[in-house]
Amino acid sequence: MSATTQAPPEERASLGSIARGYLDKVRGGDVGSLPAVLGLIALVIVFSVLRPDTFTTELNFANLIGQSAAVMVLAMGLIFVLLLGEIDLSAGFTGGAAAAVLGVTLTNHDWPLVPALLAGILTGTLIGLFIGLLVARVGIPSFVVTLALFLALQGVMLWIIGEGGTIGLRSEFVLKLNNGSMPIWLGWLLTVLTVVGYAGTNLLKIRTRRAKGLSAEPMLLWAIKSGAFAILVVAFTAYLSRERSPNPALKSLKGVPNVVVIILALVVLLGYALSRTSWGKHVYATGGNAEAARRSGIAVPWVKISCFMTCSTIAALAGFLAASRTNSVSPNTGGSDTLLLAVGAAVIGGTSLFGGKGKITDAVIGGLVVAVIRNGIILLDQPSSVYYMVTGAVLLLAASVDAISRRRATASGRV
Amino acid sequence: MSVPAAEEAAPTTSGQPLLSLRGIQKSFGAVHVLRGVDLDVRPGHVTALVGDNGAGKSTLIKGIAGIHAFDEGEYHFEGKPVKVHGPRDANQLGIEVVYQDLALCDNLDVVDNMFLGRELGRSVRLDDNAMEQRARETLDGLSVRTLKSVRTHVSALSGGQRQTVAIARAVLWNSKVVILDEPTAALGVAQTEQVLLLVRRLADRGLGVVLISHNLNDVFEVADDIAVLYLGQLVAQVRKDDVTRGEVVELITTGSSEKRGTDTTNGVDR
Known part of the structure; x- marks a missing residue:
């Protein structure tokens, strides 16, 4: 193993050595989101070439974000249970049930917005608690528990909504969640905050580490990263700030979609919880080696229960976004391929099905890949059959990358 | 500097055993x-615990670590009788065990593993820098030079490096007694040498070290005392210099040594 060679500790990190370190990591099997990012770029290029006048338009880009939002958010929730090496097959219908509660309380019972939203979210949390208790306390495999709930929750949804019914959503707030766009100025304000936040946090981290005599990445790398991030975010906002309505005289459409704020907030909040809190470390530890976690005094059952609760709570938010997109709640909200696309998004993004490896941003990158595939295939006038086969193949490909990189990691890890 | 309590302990209490067990039954x-096992662990000494499979080594250390309670017998720590009801009690006393399987999380880095379950900083805002500094100090204090970065994931480490991390984790908490279960069993020659050096260094810092090993080469290289378990009885606890390899083998396999005239009377002779 190369790392055993005598090396001076805390050597000054140079750009070259960082790049070499990253290459070593990738060769060792720790590919992270790299395949998904490359895949996303390739897909965008292919569809842009094949359908320049429909795929590469402002309108389609905004649509893409709206279409992928629910799957992305659901995938963020699923990452918590995937990190444990567990699965939640019922997460889609958990979102559906939460949306049904929201719809019934809002539309049928005329509840005010906030209690209705809380009731919906609490529905998700309670479902998560129930799954968590059955998995961590009773000891039923999560696959079975959530498969049972996958069926049971469909029944619950039918019962809440009423056989064959659909509940229309009239609340302005809920409808705007995943349909409306924010004013241009607000989009730019958000852009500035995001860029400053990203560059500032990293700068602060480098400076405190330098002050404490710890190795930190060079300022040049910080500048490159911050610059690239700024260019990307500014381009994103600029593109979405252009008029994209097919008929601007009738109805003007421009600005960053509202749902971007929700995704951004979740990425920051959940990313922080996973990387900077002791709970987050315990989640990774439990997924990596539950026995080691237990011996370190971590309450493993509680970690599992809390992860299932987190997953289902976020699934409730995903359910709201799905309902907002269709302006209604039906027994199929959160159903059909939603859950599998979300699992696919997480795995494509680089989260391991074996537990212990994954980040929140995986959900965003993977979610975009899934959405681009669907969007592009529809624009190519291909039938649903092709779409399902392609998506299935991509999911299998991602799972293979996961399994193979895991094998490589084991092979290169131990001498 | 990273293990201050141990350094203080070294000169003052070197005569008196840190940990002493009398008449343990399980x-x-x-x-x-x-x-009826009697065992003494003295500060600054490496006590090798040897014995054939099934002699009771694992049961003995699990009892010391508080994983299961002894049925009978006295458990003294630093001269005072103590009750150890769980791993937490043992940790509180300053007893740490490095198990054979190391109990490391491959998907976490060295720092995270060393502080797992005992992170520094507020639980909603961990102090990663402080943890990294202390991990580095502890490793430097043990003269570990083989780890390039403490932010390396454990999955990328060699067997010897993993063992080093597990041992460093055990001494991070001002521990006074470190019990090592077969630390060299899975290692190559060079790495075994490194780990044995590390074991010696722990004792030189004033810790009481219990080394469980099947390998008499390791035992004779690093141990000060040798305690032999035979069918649940401690048949001898002797200074390494007072015995030969052949006598130890005889003690392990038959429970007595003709030449030394010891029988199964728990003779602690020094």
């Missing part, structure tokens, strides 16, 4: 595993 159902 049964699992009808199986009488430990039959």
